[in-house]
Amino acid sequence: MTEHSTERPHDTAAAPMGAPRLGRQGLVHVALLTLTLLAPLVAHLLGEAYYVNLATRIVLVAMAGVGLNLALGHGGMISFGHAAYFGVGGYVAGISAYHAFDGSLLMGLPGSDDMLVIWAVALLACGLLALAIGAVSLRTSGVYFIMITLAFAQMVYYFANSWPSYGGQDGLPIYLRNGLPLIDSQDPLSFFLVCFALLLAAMAITARLMGSRFGAALTMARLNETRLATAGISPYPIRLTAFVISAMITGLAGALYADLNGFVSPAMLSWHFSGELMVIVILGGVGRLFGPLAGAIVYVLMETLLGGLTEYWLFFLGLVLLGVVLFARQGVIGWLAGGTPHG
């Protein structure tokens, strides 16, 4: 559907409610992006590398959330196992760097400390894993889907936990952050900008996808799958495709996250992180393009600021989440920007 953009001029004429809503929403979106971009720039000028890295953390958690949001928000597939893809992405970065460092081979292949190679492998690995997990899980629905995705993620978790070659439960350090051509990935600000650009790309892909025929069919599958089927489209392959793309985005975020921390461990694969991602998506606004970014900002800032004051910060997070679920069903984004999600 390449002609989608040509329809847009009709928006203002045909949708009386649409025009002011777009304005407010657009404003909030631009403000969020500007804030995310400016904060680390200021921190960099003040020489505060810690805050630059904090911003990078927000961006990567947001990116993982963008991935989950495609499945959970747009596709209505409540995956409780997206940590699996996040962690597998992380382990791809860790294992690749490990073999590049000591020059050993993995199944006849050398390791690599080139991020471009690592990203490609992480995308491929997560895509294939999600294809297998999704192919089985999507035959179920509702609470069974939640449980089966959790079960698969736990399998991956225990596998990593008990495999001693790559550190088992101690995790695997990345001694030197993997490199990029032309860009100094060691520099916190450069690395932030790379992550920020990739977050934008992930959001652009989501927006493009949801604006297409595929996106409309995915929404139809969520709203009413029999109605979609009576129009001649099987919901299963549509959902599976969205699930795989969703996992790939989360996996790429995981690969970058491992490089940010210089460390990957089974904690990235644990169900706690799956839950954290769901909280971020719900906090930000389910099915909203900018929801995961807003959710990640709130979540990571609360964790950092409140977590510094009290170890019971999760109590306050719980209160906030309760407030969102009870009073702002569209999440932080819905509260700030108003309107309903498209689809």
Place this chain on the structure above:
Amino acid sequence: MLTITDLETCYGPSQALFGVSLHVEAGEMVALMGRNGMGKTTTIRSLFGLTPARRGRIEFEGRDMRRLPAFRIARRGLGLVPEGRRCFPNLSVRENLVATARPGPWDQAGVEALFPRLAERRAQMADTLSGGEQQMLAIGRALMTNPRLLVLDEATEGLAPVIRQEIWSALRRLKAEGQSILIVDKSLGELLPVADRCTILEKGRTAWTGRPEALDESLRARYLGV
């Protein structure tokens, strides 16, 4: 084109259809009639594989399709306009139309020519449309899949008279262009002049089949309660 023979369907333990038979020739408009609860909607649900029939035969263009899943039945060339203006509320009019489109003579321009209101509302969310416009959208959505047989379940129920006339004139146009149609509708005044044949259901069985002219007062009183 479509031949349904001795269809029997159950909802769990309770049987709803006890032997429905009907027949649609290419280019025909066949009216499926009967009082409420006699099995019209169940027949359509079974035809589309939504409530699979337990016994009987559903043959479309020479191939049995009783056991096919819903999306395969639709792909064989059946288009459904379900009861009660079923659009996708949070999608735009255009998205409702194009998402499930299949190649053929009907495209967005064609549907917008049939229902000019849809062209005006192209970018609007479906839930902001009036009831009649939503019904037009539901018909348009079915046409965009380019069905060889269009099935309409109560397409004009509960609509304002002006809108009903608009929809009926569209249906007459479709019929004149050779579209095969199976229709359930209560407005006999509009239905009977265009229909080629009527099949009346009573208590889950085909009770009468014939030309609409043959549907006299006594038959109407007996089967349709009018």
